[in-house]
Amino acid sequence: MNFEGDVISSLEQLRQFLLLVEKGGLGLQGVVGVGMATSNADGRHFVAVFGEAHKLLLGRWVTDEVFKNGQDMVKHGVKPTH
Template structure:
């Protein structure tokens, strides 16, 4: 898996990550969606950027609190602040 070791531990950081994905700031190609998942290996939660055929392009570890409180943000997207 391509998961960065930095752990997202607050909603502001999750929002920044999601906006970076939405705006193409991470240099990822073929982004099809974003979701939250749990590693089968160790049970840790992560936010995942998926490409075609549900291929994991990039992931970031998240705390259990962010896994619970950030689900709506991931599901509905982030509204840019003007």
């Protein structure tokens, strides 16, 4: 899996990550979706950026709290603040 950066440990960090993905700020090509998932290898949670055919383009580990409380944010997207 392609995991970069530190563990996302707050909802604000998750929000910033999602905004970067939505705006194309990470340089990823062919993004079709974002979701939360759990690693089969060790049970850790992560936010995943998917390309076509559900290919994992990028993942970031998240804390249990972010996984539990950030699912709606991932599912419905975030609105940028002005």
